Amino acid sequence: MPNHIWDRLPFVARLLVTACAALLVAGVAMLYVSAHRDAHEAETALRWQMDNELRGLASSIADEVVIGDFASLQQNLDRQAKRTGIGRIVYRDASNAVLESRGLTVGAVAPAWFAGWMGLQETTGRTELEIGGRYYGSFELTLSPQQAINRAWKRLLQHLSVLLLAILLDFLGIWLVLRLGLKPLRTLDAGSQALAAGDFSTRLPLSGSPELRRAIAAFNHMADEVQGTVKALAESEGRVSAILKSIGDGLIATDRTMRVTYVNPIAESLTGWMQAEAAGRGVAEVFRIEHALTRQPAEIPVARVLETGHVVGLANHTVLVARDGRRYHISDSAAPIRDADGEMVGVVMVFRDVSESYRLRTALEASQARLALALKGADLGLWDWNVLTGDLVLDERSTGMLGYHLDAIPPEIGAWERLVHPDDLPQAKRALETHLQGLSPQYEAEHRMLTKQGDWRWVLSRGRVTERDAEGKPLRVTGTHLDITERKGAQAEIERLAFFDPLTGLPNRRLMLDRLRHELAAARRNQRSGALLFIDLDHFKHINDARGHAVGDQLLREVANRLVMHRREVDTVSRLGGDEFVVLLPDLAGDINIAATAARNVADKLRASLGELYVLDGGEHYLSVSIGVALFPDGEDETCESLLRHADTAMYRAKECGRNTVSFFEPQMQLAVEHRLALEHELHDALAKKEFQLHLQAQHDRDGRLVGAEVLLRWNHPTRGMVPPSSFIPLAEETGMIVSIGDWVLAASARLLKELETAGHDLRLSVNVSPRQFQEADFVMRVREILSESGASPQRLTLEITEGMLMGDAGEAIARMAELEHLGVHFSIDDFGTGYSSLSYLKRLPLSELKIDRGFVSGLPRDPDDAALVVTILLIARQMGLEVVAEGVENEAQLEYLKERGCDHFQGYLLGRPMPVEEFLRTIA
């Protein structure tokens, strides 16, 4: 086949032609070999047949020949001649008589060329018959090859048919396989061309034979890689370009011959050369620099980098001279650009305009010189404190104002603080802290400092944070010291004159009002109640008139002394003028009723003290006072003046009531005070009169099973009826009666527990323990005794304590709890979430249970704050391995909400109201 035809043939045709030609050649060869073998075998068969026939013929006709029965012989020969392949039999006897017999004629099926090719010829064999030494003639046997030729021809035709069929099937098979198989190949071809044309998103579906599928998968993978690489490259280029364009520094890149290859926008604006113009120019032309001071051309660092291969910085005082002649102070560095093999291919210079900072630095240096001069003039000492290290740098004037040499005080803040007067140090530190926290614009404190001579000098210290870190945290504080000792002395004298009563030395009205204002605000802020006692001496005028002003003044001073003697640290005793004194009692109690009682007590005490004998100028005198009490805070409108007026009013009411008495400003308040006093008396008797009762409120678990109850105390008052705990517990707590009441409750609960155990109830009782009770020295012993006496199982007793109880001596509280826990008693934190317990602290406690305050439960599930709090408490409890009791569960929604979030036990009206013990026992019986 000529080459150009072959070149034009598609792959399929080439394959078909080649495969068919191969099959044809192989088939023809096979046919040739097969036919050749057939011919050979036919020839062999003919020879073999000839031998056999001759031998057989001799024996089969011997009898006839010997007898000379030619008729039988002829018949016999005819019979023999009919055998396959025999063409002719000729018998010649001894006398040469001839008998001949011809075989069946077989027609030629094979073409002459085939017969000729086979080369089979008619074969003639001859044998002579000799019996007993006598010659009986000869036989001539001719065998025809025609049947063998025909047989071989038929076989050839059969083989040829099979060969043609094989070629046909082969053709068909190859065509089918290629037709199906080349489809993905064509797709692959198209995909490759698309990829080559730049369509990187080209992906091909997997099809065809496993090899093709692998090839397609490899193509897709390659396309992924190419696309990814191209994308990454584009992104990288974009990023680099964006970075180069957006960095705030000027950037010039050069090649190895110091020709500019790139100028970024900042560099363009600084040099005045645009990228397009600058590219290809020598860097010295574009980047002209000179020394700021000498104005001599400076060395461009590019050459140095090319020479050394290292990063090179620019000398200070370098000025870049722009194309238009403008000058910029710059800082600069240059670095080599290396290719992937590390070969240096150019240099990049990065520089920035530092004109402003250069100017500032110069200005700062000048300013510092001026400041030093000024400070010296102002007699100010300087200090500089490193907040992180605590280093404190002082100047000579700072140390000198205390009489120390500069290096006599160690340069650290601690050494300085040790010189500050201990009374002044906290305030100074507060002020410093306030400033550090950013709450004040500057630090300012006046404090005394110990001089080398051992006396104190007042110093005004001022300062300001001068350096902060990235998060705004102060790093450095710088300030001044000024000796204000002289000024302080003058100021103190002025103050004394302005705020103190010259006669008694007590704060005057002004100072008192100032302090009252302060305390009133504090009381409102802290929700603590205080009282203002207005004291008026009864009939002072008589003494004054009778004994003279000197004695009167003496009496007033003695009164002042007695008032001061009884005051607390925080109280203020003041003289308003004449015989009027005012005592300010701040921070008496959180509860205004308790504060009232406390105020009453103080007033009574003062009244008693002031009522004692005075010995004045050799004479004995008795004095009574009327005291008016006003409690504060009492409403938002209240002012110091109004409060003072109220106290004054109350005092007059006391006077009206017959003097030598105490009167509260509010009549109702007075009533309440009376009421409380009565209650206190009755409370004293309540235990003895067995007026207290225990009530129980059931606690259920998640499955609604009753697991225990909280013991609640009720006071069944003979006239007032059932008194709620909130009405008498605070009073009992305050008066200390809570200890004996708590003791009774604990004992009664223990007995009840034993009773329940005996009745076979597996229930726990939770008993509230008051702080006073818990703090009693013998509390642990007492609980031990009670449990022992009752025989109740400690494991069923849970003592409920409040967070507040643990805020005092933590170690002691934990020790007590641990001791009782060792007995088996459980502890529960009541009203959890209302206090301020730290979790790490709670963790140390031997607790087994938390009680969620009813205040949080009531908001469930609507109030998001309450819900969050409850969920948090449950999480905390789970983390700490504590059980949780929810109090005040009043509806199903609350119960479900708590259950869903893993609360263990529930208590509240939904599950059972508090009920007397007897009733409770009936319900569970």
Add this chain to the structure above:
Amino acid sequence: MALWFAGSALAESFSFGVLSQRSPVLTAQYWNPILDYVSRQAGVTLTLKITRTTPESNQAIARGEYDFVYSNTIFLPTTAPQRYRVILRPRGETISGQIVTLADSPVRELTDLRDKTVGFPSRAAFVGYALPMDHLLRQGIRVVPTFGGNQEGIMGQLKAGRVTAAGVNSQVMRDFAAREGLHYRVLWESQPYHNLPISAHPRVAPKVAEAVARAFARMRDDPKGMKVLADSAAIIKQEPPYGFEAASPAEYQNYLDFYRQTLVQDIE
């Protein structure tokens, strides 16, 4: 001249018929070497003539087709008229007819064969049929005859138990029994008869007949002749003594006598 005569006599050919006792090829293998030897010695050409069956042989004899004949059927009433003249008789013992049965047969006496099936070679067999049957007829013992075709054929049937007893040639029987390991009991035996004689037709010149007789008779004295006889005997496993000796017709008178008196009517 004698030589010449002899030579001319050599050119003369004589047929030598042989009674069909065996297959034609076996017969030819046996006789052709002997006839070749005798022909050379006697200066004539003896050509072997065989028929397929004994009756055919007898018919040929009766027609006088053979110049010489080796047969004992020349004494039959049908063949006797050709007046073949005995010139030679085989050496060795005489033959006799026997009625035999198997050694373990219950048959003890000929009378035991009454109405039994008794086998015979053929109706042409002299010692095998004519003699025993003649005796049975004379004894008045009627049997049911059956024919085996030739001697060994009926002996085979006897061995197979298809016949109770058989009429046989005593010599052939002995040879057969020896070869086949067969034990048999002789119920009856005839008087001895010489075995098959060689006879010449009256048309054969007396000199030729004499020359042939002499050649046959001297064969056993010539080592070559003796070898030919031994080789041929080996073909049919014939026991010695081999060869022929001169005989006179008187020695075969008992044949003629038998055929004249026999009660057997269907001898062929």
